[in-house]
Amino acid sequence: MPPGRPTAVRSPGLLVALVPAGAAVLLCLSAPSELRAEESDPVSVARETVEEGDRFFAQGFVVAACTQYGMAAATAPEWWYPAYKKALCDLARGQVRNAYYLLRRAELSGKEVFFVHLALARWYTAQSRLEEASAQYEAALAANKGSVEALLEQADLMLRLDRPGDALLQLKRAERYAPQNLAVQHRIARTAEQLRYLRVAERAYRYLARTGVNPRRDLAELARFYLRHQDPERAAKVLLMLSSKPQTSRELPPEKDLFEDEAPDRE
Helix, strand or coil: CCCCCCCCCCCCHHHHHHCCCCHHHHCCCCCCHHHCCCCCCHHHHHHHHHHHHHHHHHCCCHHHHHHHHHHHHHHCCCCHHHHHHHHHHHHHCCCHHHHHHHHHHHHCCCCCCHHHHHHHHHHHHHCCCHHHHHHHHHHHHHHCCCCHHHHHHHHHHHHHCCCHHHHHHHHHHHHHHCCCCHHHHHHHHHHHHHCCCHHHHHHHHHHHHHHCCCHHHHHHHHHHHHHHCCCHHHHHHHHHHHCCCCCCCCCCCCCCCCCCCCCCCCC
16 A cells, blocks of 8 residues: 555546446446456455455545555456556546556457447547557447447447448347437437437437436427428427426327338447
8 A cells, every 4th residue: 555645536537438337337347257367376466455445445545546556457467457447537537648558458359348348439439549449449349249239339430430320220229228218219210210210219219208317308309300290280299398397297299100210230
């Protein structure tokens, strides 16, 4: 443990932007149980050092935590986990380049580690290296194909690359894993409408209008959708619901049967 009381360094916004949504939890987790070993084993020693770093990080002592993670990475250089934790800690301190080298070191450990690939994808995205980011998202999803978080972020990346069709495919995959996820439905509605898959878009807008947490906004969005597609009658019925008291069940007008039923959800 470093002498004296460590100086608390609070994490800047870069940490939120680049690391997984569960990274704050990961920074306070013990090493994976399958990597526990005898006390004399370097991995076991590194695990204890990582745990000490976790305690520092949980208290806001980021510099001291980084020191512990760096010591653990030096103790067990073949283990991806301390290098990954040190990279997240460096991101919290704004040391973006050093974090990149550590993430690459963790990536080269020979293991398909989802969190490392996801962090690298975010790093490349933040640096506008979008094709490299896409490859890292693919690697992350190969390790964890059901990650809605990675699927959403890759869809956003596809939109930045002007590939809305690929974005919608990823969003439909995310919907299969999390059909009630409102962020997924919001993106499906907008992306499908952009591609003129109007049946898909309508169903997403209607789902949000029925179950979303902001009924006024979502009903207004559905009404605007109908207005954009020459259906003022349905739009008026939806807008009328805005003036009524909130209901436990939001009775919408029937779906528009003139939209072609598109299904852009192939693998």
